[in-house]
Amino acid sequence: MSEENQNTETITMTKTEYDKAIQSAEDKLRTTYSKQIKELQAKLPREKSDEEKDYENRLAKLEAKEKRLNLIDSLTSKNIDKSFADYLKDDVDVEKFGTAIDNLVNAKLSESGFKPSGHSNNTEISKDKWKKMNYHEKQDFYEKNPELAKKMMGL
Secondary structure (H helix, E strand, C coil): CHHHHHHCCCCCCHHHHHHHHHHHHHHHHHHHHHHHHHHHHHHHHCCCHHHHHHHHHHHHHHHHHHHHHHHHHHHHHCCCHHHHHHHHCCCHHHHHHHHHHHHHHHHHHHHHHHCCCCCCCCCCCCHHHHCCCCCCCCCCCHHHHHHHHHHHHHC
């Protein structure tokens, strides 16, 4: 026990000195915590007012509407139905989309579409040959190729 008493130092203070020491320690703590609170508040994002939130919402809606209208315009310029705008993203490449649709439609038509046969549209005729033809030959030609025959007759 004698060692413990030797390590302990006895300080004598008056009541006012003691109160001042306690007050000083409290002030140091308060100052430290105040600085920490201010630093943390500075790091927090500023709370937006209702007007700012409303403005940002309206701006976002207007931008979305503008993008949709641009998409519809680009679809109609490529002769694609504007109802596809409901199913496409705003940043879609309309040119590639139109090409893909055309390729799909053409492939489907070539698989199951009607393939006419029994007529040839490749018949070439000159005006001189037309003039030399008799009535019966002209009638046969008209049955095979009415559009070209009408052209030759001047209709």
